[in-house]
Amino acid sequence: MDFDRRTLIAGSLTAAGVAAGLASSARGQTAPPQASKALPPGLPQPTETIDLWPKGPPATLRVPIAEVVDERSTDALVTDRAVHGVTRPRMVVFRPDRPNGAAVMITPGGGYTRIVVDKEGYEIARWLTARGFTAFVLFYRLPGEGWSSGPDTPLADAQRAVRLIRHRARDFAIDPERVAAMGFSAGGHLCADLGARFAAKVYDPADEADTLSAKPFCAAPIYPVVSMDPAIAHSGSRDLLLGPSPSAALEAAHSPDRVVPADAPPHFLVHAEDDDVVPVENTTRLHAALRARRIPVEAHYFANGGHGFGLRRAIGKPVEAWPEMWRAWAGTVGFA
Incomplete structure (x- = not known):
């Protein structure tokens, strides 16, 4: 693949998508996470959203929180936003010019402290739509x-x-x-959790949509x-998900x-062996568990890449190949 800065920031948002986004706003859907910093010129921003819970999430908050978007980039041409305090969980929609009939729901990371907007959300979505996939970035x-729903909160969303x-x-x-999860x-934990517990009852049905299966066609943590x-x-994710002293049963x-x-x-599955944030053993254990259950699985381990490479930090390294490897694999399981 030929990635450079221009490739990463130049993705396209179709006129149909913009029009649909205006219609979405008219229906009262919550806007995408907003930041006060001026955005790079020429970078199209999504407008179409889908609120998950029109009557509010199926849980209560211990204390009120407010949604906050932080801009962490010092580069005027590249954004690196992250959001926390989400009380109106929603999907931001990216429509391709020519849909190939397949959809990918993206769950960005952030250590369960925040949700990354650009690096593991919008950039991935633009890459997918350029290849015909309809992408949905989930702000969970x-x-x-x-939340009163505790560790099942992200999974419910x-x-x-x-x-x-x-x-x-x-x-x-x-x-x-053909609805995949990535x-x-x-957010990879949430993807893997969905792949394992898609049938778990973690909320009461809200409407007829909840009669449908939550099982993804395929999953890419x-x-x-x-x-x-x-x-x-990853100690931070573990503490935020389970609390400081979880039981062995809760851990399992x-x-x-x-x-x-x-x-x-x-x-x-993809992981870099030099990841110094989330040990590669997280992926090797999941790989072994899937193989033990005879679930189709393909895993790629790269010597170099560190953590959080997404697209932009993979440039110039062998790990840069991972998106096209996923795309090729998706064809072998009948997804694309």
Whole structure:
């Protein structure tokens, strides 16, 4: 692949997508996360959103919180936004010029402290739409912010998101069966959790969309947090998800490698062996668990890449190839 800065920031947002976004706003959908910093000129920003819970999330907050977007980049041409305090979880929609009938729900990372907007959200979505996929970036509720649903809070949003995409498949010219999940870091944990616990009852049905399956066609946890075993867990994600002193049973229940069902979807795994934030053992354990269950899985381990490479930090390294490797693999399982 030929990635450079211009490639990363130049993605296209179609006129149809913009028009749909205006219609979405007219229907009262919550806008995408906003930042006060001026955005790079010529970088199209998405406008179409889908609120997950029109009547409010199926949980209560211990104390009120407010949504905050932080801009962490000092480069005027590249944004690196992150959001926390999400109380109106929603998907931001990216429509391709020529839909190929497949959809990908993206769960960005952020250590369950925040949700990355650009690096593991919008940039990935633009890459996907340029290749015909309809992309949905999920801004989910964070488990450490006091929701009564506790560690199941992000999973409830992810399940609901997949069901809503399927429910509205005709609106996006997609096959309702071909809805994949892709997640990064802590969002990779959410992706893997969805791949393992898509059938878990973590909220009461809200409407007819909840009669549909939340099982993704396939799942791609990228450099994911997986295990809650203190020996290899990302401690920050573990503490925010489970609290400071979880029981062994709670650790097991929220370690996707420990709860892989017999009907789990095919998985595509990527991790760098020099990851100094989330040990590569998180992925090797999930890989082994999927193989033990005879679930189709392909795993790629790169010597160099560190953590959080996404697209922009993979440039010039062998790990740069991972998106096209995923795309090729997706064809082998009938997704693309």
